[in-house]
Amino acid sequence: MRELFSLLQLSIFVAFMLPIAIAEDFDDIELYQYDFRYAKMQSGILYLGLKYRGGCVAQHHFELTRDKGLTEDGILQLFLFDRTLNDECLAIVHTKREFDLHYVLEKEKPKAIQINDPGILVPI
16 A cells, blocks of 8 residues: 555645655644635645644645545545644735645545544545
């Protein structure tokens, strides 16, 4: 399973299109508070609108990860982490992110995507 997703780390991404990765250790990831403004799937691309507190760091780096296969209900469970450190500003920042999920969708054929738990459910 890990070999399948290592290919995604090699994918070329445009603008904010990022590959999906498997988290090796969730303990080394510092979570920052953010809210979903929207989440939608279109043509294999997951589009996320996010709002977070910050502003001292030009761009926050968000990473979409997973740690297992589909749930019994056919839902793909993903986790969105903000990997940015040391942004102590309190401005409200709105941002958009795109994640290419073509490979995962073709291989696993999930019915929906759950981002975080609890979080947001995105139909496919």
